[in-house]
Amino acid sequence: MTDISTTATAGNVPTDAHEDTHAAHNPALLHHFATEEQQRDAASLGMWIFLATEVMFFGGLFCAYLIYRGWYFGDFAAASTSINAFLGGTNTAVLICSSLTVVLAIWAAQTSRRGLLLAMLALTMLFGCAFLGIKGFEYKDKFDEHHVPGPSFSFEHEPIPGHPGQYANPQHAEIFFALYFIMTGLHALHMIIGLGLFTWLFWAAWKGRFTPEYNTPLEMGGLYWHFVDIVWIYLFPLLYLIDRH
Amino acid sequence: MSIAAPIAPPVERENYLNKEYGVGSWLLTTDHKRISLLYLLSITFFFFIGGFFALLIRLELLTPAGDLVQADTYNKLFTMHGMVMVFFFLIPSIPAVLGNFLVPIMIGAKDLAFPRINLLSWYLYVIGGVMMLHCMLTGGVDTGWTFYVPFSTAFTNTKIVEAGLAIFVAGFSSILTGLNFIVTVHRMRAPGMTWSRLPLFIWAMYATSIIQILGTPVVAITIVLVAVERTLHLGIFDPKLGGDPLLFQHLFWFYSHPAVYIMILPSMGVVSEIIACFSRKRIFGYNFVAISSISIAVFGFLVWAHHMFVAGISVYAALMFSLLSYSVAVPSAVKVFNWTATLYKGSIRYDAPMLYAFGFLGLFTIGGLTGLFLACLGTDVHIHDTYFVIAHFHYIMVGGALMGYLGGMHFWWPKISGRLYPESWARLAALIVFIGFNLTFFPQFILGYVGMPRRYYQYPPEFQVLNVLSTAGATVLGVGYLLPMIYFLWSMRYGKPAPDNPWNAAGLEWQTQSPPTTFNFETEPVVTWEAYNYEELDAPQAGGPH
């Protein structure tokens, strides 16, 4: 709960006369804020709250997933075995690297390293594209194996890991795959949005908009990217690593 | 008369309404006050659509037979009535209209934290609204606003996905509004405006916003799951395919119960402001009222399965949720007691806003008390899914939330429009609404206990008398709602120009122009006084009480 008394000195600026004093502050400072610090604090709090809503959004899916996994553990384990944990693991590494490049990009902005900033932003997007590419590959695999829920779904005679002679119930496996596609699909959608965001950040960085004093959009974009990364870090073990030895 | 002689300015001063003209200046505005008026227009539009459906429902229920409309049509009517009223009227109403207008001004800010996101939230609302309209015009939905599975996923041919998407989009509007308010209250308060000096309306809006941001995403994902299951014939909820229909109910009510607190908390905030002003004193127990708003928001998230006592949940779960539901009742009761105590040794005026506040007190009390019946496991088994429930929630949402909204519109109308509404007509409208409302909904408590189920368009003949009473009340109620529409519009042209503080009320909004300038304050206020400083306002040297 920031007390804004520190802005008291700036507080008595007549608001209608404000237009005349434009040159006196950073053009990035929006009119309704008193100081850049207030603007940055507001942006930061806003982004954290938005991420909280995203947690609740994914939370409903995680809740449904955990319930069914508890009920149909064997069937889910069988289904989980059939998705490619190597690709999933690679994707995890890719995303973690991309979070590193994001952090480096922000550091670059804070230390006026334009070249590094642009390079790190580009690298982040490259990692993001790699992630989506690998994901596409996985989806294609699933499509070929008829593991996509719907009329062509088939999961007959798949053994339950650790229970020789027992086979997974195809209906329960279909629930796994439904949740798999919805959860990873929603995550991928957020990645795509993130890529769009970073495209804009790259363009803004190219135009020299970010300085050590002002790099809030980078920070906010970074927060979003880290969030998408963290969601994946939960998704990966839950979906890919059921009962693997 | 009850209002000091208005000081009509010789020349109309520049304000947020006349600063710029042209459709573009409205559709691309980032001024929170203009955006609140954009919302006012849109939600009023949807209110009348939802109200029209209600009228048709009540007309059908005049007779025991299903003879006005067909069964499917009736099912669509109550569904659309519910969806439109909940998602496109009640949830946005006070936050998007009064909240948008007042939150920045009450805390001494020039605008909300994110004005462009504010405009975006309105566009999202409009897009959702257009989608819903289109859905209604091309066939509508017949699942009930609660769209339970497996009916909605596998047994109806109506436009579930489209309606769901419309609500999804409108939900994001709600989330963005809540996000904006929270950041604004945290980061944009004027110097000296500490948390304990905030008007209780701000506390109420803050609590509402918490629910909006945490609850709405859950119904959003639920809608996504229903849409996906329906389109691809999956089995997330369908027992034929291994799914669980109760999972849907849990996910749905996890949002939809807190949603009812989104609908009532803002109204409670309005009532606090009105009662303080028209009793000329600080609300009794300010701290308790503020804390109770937050408590309602928090506890409201813990009680959702009280909608599912006979749905097939375990007895132990039912016990837990019933107990927790009573915990939510306590802060609500505390508020009612505090408002009543505020009247003690006050100096009370009966202007229209106060009449609406009185109406709220009575109707919310009845509505809230009937909640006790529903939270009680023993009685809920009998009255669940009957007209008792319908009466209960209409007492809260219409008798409570809507009366608070109307009271607030009257109270702040001079500030918003720069005009005074006609007081006698307003008092008459308040009375008509109160009478019409009780006549419409009190018989429904009885109907529910004698056993009339919800969502029935034909019923056993012995239920007719009560239904006829209810319909009669509904027509009176309708008149009561039309009146403010008419005289508010009338006042924009012919109403007396309003002084800056016609009520001599406390609060930063009354220290601005009526209507305010675009940036609200000429100089940023520095707050050195407590909220509801009526002592100072009414002190003899300040001109004395009016």
Added chain:
Amino acid sequence: MFDNFPLWPDRASTAAGNVDALFIFLIIVSGLMTALIFTTVVYFAARYRRRRGVLAEQIEGSTPLELTWSIIPMFVFLAIFAWGAVLYFKSRTPPRDSAEVYVVAKQWMWKLEHAEGQREINELHVPVGRDVKLIMTSQDVIHSFFVPAFRMKQDVLPGRYTVAWFRATKPGTYHLFCTQYCGTQHSGMIGSIIVQEPAQYEAWMSGGATGPLSATGEKIFAELGCATCHRTDTQGRGPNLQGVFGKPVQLEDGRTVTADENYIRECILDPGAKRVKGFQPIMPTFQGLVSEEQVNALVAYVKSLSPPVAAGTKTASAALPQDQDTNNTAGSQVQ
């Protein structure tokens, strides 16, 4: 009361009087509170109306008062909760030797079958003074079995059994309503509960019986070849079903569940879900091969293989599972 204008529902079950008592208590509490608030508000509004030269008195608050009017209502609420909880517990615990009626709900009718074999559509004959337990499932969407005169209501779900019970106390004909919105003819899905004196009821029963439901189940059991594996000795490839109903069962995965109606149903429709310890996973599923009514008959048959419920035996009450799992049956829907 008035015939054409009832203000109170009939009281025709043992539960009704208790529910009414609680309801009336709530009316009194609410009435008192409403009267208190109303009169206080009206009195204050009049007594403290604006008068020239009289200022309002600024009163900050009173913590003792706040605590009082928080704590007293809390105790009242707790009392209401406790009373309601007791009633609810009773309503969800069918008595041990209730007569059983299987109910299958479908859009938009009620199909009922007594354990003795009588079938009814949209009507249920019951004798006065007898505990009746309804074992209900739906063929399609969620419905709800509501008898206002009995103060009884229970949602009826597809894919599982839900249970309700009552004991009628007054002969007569009472409304049966579906009270969970279920589509076009939701308001037409109504019927009657016909409560008769025992003698009349016996007379009605003896006309047109097809034999007890369990006998029907025994026939289906034989026709489907169940006895091939479910033998009555220890040589069967499937568990011996004698005496199994209502008893705890050890599962392959270590859990223990109670063999209630939902468990038997699940075994028929999804045998792999809760396999009994020590048996191979070779039972085929009968999903799609048996109707809901046939499942009911099979369940009734398996029940009949256990001795009449003795004290201490866990009575199947699908609403009060020993193990949460039996209530979370996601058994497949049957046509």
